[in-house]
Amino acid sequence: MKYLAALALALAVAQATPVERGDDRPQGIDVSSYQPNINWDDVVRNGIKFAYIKATEGTYYVSPTFNSQYIGATNVGLIRGAYHFARPDKTSGAVQAEYFLEHGGGWSPDGNTLPGQLDIEYNPYGPECYGRSASEIVSWIKDFSDTYKDRTGRYPVIYTTTDWWTTCTDNSPAFGETNPLWIAHYASTAGTLPAGWEYYSFWQYADKGPNPGDADLWNGSYGNLKKFARGG
Numbered sequence: 589m590k591y592l593a594a595l596a597l598a599l600a601v602a603q604a605t606p607v608e609r610g611d612d613r614p615q616g617i618d619v620s621s622y623q624p625n626i627n628w629d630d631v632v633r634n635g636i637k638f639a640y641i642k643a644t645e646g647t648y649y650v651s652p653t654f655n656s657q658y659i660g661a662t663n664v665g666l667i668r669g670a671y672h673f674a675r676p677d678k679t680s681g682a683v684q685a686e687y688f689l690e691h692g693g694g695w696s697p698d699g700n701t702l703p704g705q706l707d708i709e710y711n712p713y714g715p716e717c718y719g720r721s722a723s724e725i726v727s728w729i730k731d732f733s734d735t736y737k738d739r740t741g742r743y744p745v746i747y748t749t750t751d752w753w754t755t756c757t758d759n760s761p762a763f764g765e766t767n768p769l770w771i772a773h774y775a776s777t778a779g780t781l782p783a784g785w786e787y788y789s790f791w792q793y794a795d796k797g798p799n800p801g802d803a804d805l806w807n808g809s810y811g812n813l814k815k816f817a818r819g820g
């Protein structure tokens with residue numbers, strides 16, 4: 589009975605996170621205005637090492653909680669960065685990259701700032717691929733990415749799912765050599781990655797967990813994460 593209870597608990601924990609005991613890969617969270625009041629001390633106590641915070645969407649939305657979340661994460665010493673929700677149906681990639689940069693999406697080599705992340709995925713407002721062809725989507729991403737690189741010296745991280753990427757970019761391999769991949773896949777492994785990438789840098793493995801927001805993992809050590817933040 590006791591053994592079964594312990595087993596059930598172990599299984600529940602195993603389901604809550606694909607991270608195994610002894611796995612020292614840094615865990616992180618990503619948050620938006622859906623998590624307006626975060627107790628960052630608790631987040632740190634729970635072992636979280638990094639956070640990505642939603643800054644902007646299209647050229648019409650700045651998250652009202654971005655500043656307070658970014659300051660909160662900074663004050664407790666987390667490595668943190670900002671993300672932009674792509675609207676390839678609205679304005680050009682370059683214009684959206686500039687908007688992101690003007691509203692918290694910048695990068696500096698201080699060791700605590702992660703390069704900006706482009707969240708490009710299922711359209712919550714209309715047709716899955718924003719009514720754009722695969723080649724238009726690829727060009728849009730390239731325009732965003734090149735503009736961000738030009739202004740900051742870093743390529744943005746690309747956040748997506750293999751399913752969306754396959755459907756909406758025709759599984760383009762165009763970014764694997766340049767942009768770090770943040771794969772979203774809620775399962776015990778990250779699954780098949782989109783074309784072009786041989787590995788993921790970040791993995792969003794759950795849309796909930798013991799901490800606010802989504803649950804993420806960095807594929808490497810804490811030292812590697814610091815190095816990545818510094819741009820090394």
Ligand SMILES: *[C@@H]1O[C@H](CO)[C@@H](O)[C@H](O)[C@H]1NC(C)=O
Nearest residue numbers: 778786787788789806807808
């Ligand atoms: C993690 O990153 C390393 C390279 O740093 C890579 O060799 C490995 O395949 C990656 N693991 C996954 C699961 O992507």
